[in-house]
Amino acid sequence: MTAVPQAAEAAPLNRGMITLSIMLATLIQTLDSTIANVALPHMQGALSASQDEITWVLTSYIVAAAIATPLTGWLADQMGVKRLLGVAIAGFTVASALCGLSETLGEIVASRLAQGLFGASLVPLSQSILLDINPREKQGQAMAVWGMGVMVGPVLGPTLGGWLTDSYNWRWVFFINVPIGAFALFGVSTFLPAREPLKQIRFDLFGFATLALAIGALQALLDRGEQLDWFNSLEIRIEALVTVISFAFFIVHTATSGPDTFFRYQLLKDRNFATGTFFIFVIGAVLYATRALLPPMLQNLMGYPVATTGLVTAPSGAGTMIAMLIAGRLLRRIDARVLLLFGFLVSAYALWQMMQYTIVLSPSDIVWPGVVQGFGLGFVFVPLSALTFSTLTPQLRADGTATYSLMRNIGSSIGISIVQTFVTRGTQIAHSDLAANVTVFNPAIQPMLADGSRYDMALLNQQITQQAQMIAYLNDFKMMFVATLVVIPLLMLIRPSGGGSADAGHAAMD
Structure with a gap:
């Protein structure tokens, strides 16, 4: 499906305002996937919720968005892209206000469900529109702009959420979406051309x-x-x-x-789309798993305050933005597969640096590997987005972008769950191995046992636990390093862009 070709012939497009409007909508949706995380303890007290209950503030949003994302293509065909995007932005903005006004756990969970349902289509629609309004030679730059909102939003979310919570209160984590959403809605209503919905398709x-x-x-x-x-x-x-x-x-x-x-199986017949979707699944797992590992490692293991944790992890977003801007320009001159290879190698190098972490780290030891990883992922994300959709017909684009976003989200959920499980179990195994050396036959332990000090033994156990946790974290970084290298040979399955079935659709726009 194409969002604007008919309107493009009637009047010139204000690509700048359309891009700004839809990227603001994308930014608030991706920010909300992580911005509430640091505010949970404050919400828990204000809403009189238990530890288990308050996590539904996060999971309700994630589950609702995951379920509603596959509907994007069908709804766009029935309602038209402009109308669907307007309803999604308006609904998401109102739901954000309701989240901030909530006084009970039930109210905020219901509001978060509405946020997820309305926000699910924002990311795939924004990608589809940017591909439609830009000619082929500018699509790399368009995907760079889109990728900034998608990749940087979750990284900056905890930092912004921590600042809003500390400076004001947790309700502003949601209220911040209202003015941004209102501006995005105005921009979409004013500048995005309308298109008649396609013929009614049986649901x-x-x-x-x-x-x-x-x-x-x-x-x-x-x-x-x-x-x-x-x-x-x-x-x-x-x-x-x-x-x-x-x-x-x-x-x-x-x-x-x-x-x-319901699912357009024609998508799987496109080799670039099928391979690119698998790659974005892996990227989602590696990126979000790293982001899930670092904050608890820094706060629980190394005693970093929440604000400091946000400051040392946020610069990775700067690396991503810089790389995306560069990659968007290089995409015109260099084979996108070469950029992908470079990006994967840089990302693997960053994970190798993280494998060298020790129990004592300075802020710069955290910042630079994060920036390097962000830089590598930026070089992966832009050419991957361009290549994935380079051979896909415009009629399949809305369904394709929805599937693409869904696979990224599922990859992130699976990646986070795997690394957290491995940290917990790896810590137990490493603790058992290290504690096996605490015996009366160990010369270093004998004076402590002879003294009989329970304080010394408790302190020793604490140090063993810290070392065991560090070993578990390093094993997770090693696992992600290996996973990144293993998928590189699959680049050979991707065909270079240029030509293909999408040319006719782009010719209409050029």
């Missing part, structure tokens, strides 16, 4: 229901698995069973029900 209720159930159960499993000790919990086993059965029904239904199924 595949069974396909959507099975996919939504599978995604919702998977998200619930990933969010609560570590807390409930994974498959030792009946709830987790039920959620895993629901995920597998629902997804199996969805696959069989899609494969046997003809062309009018």
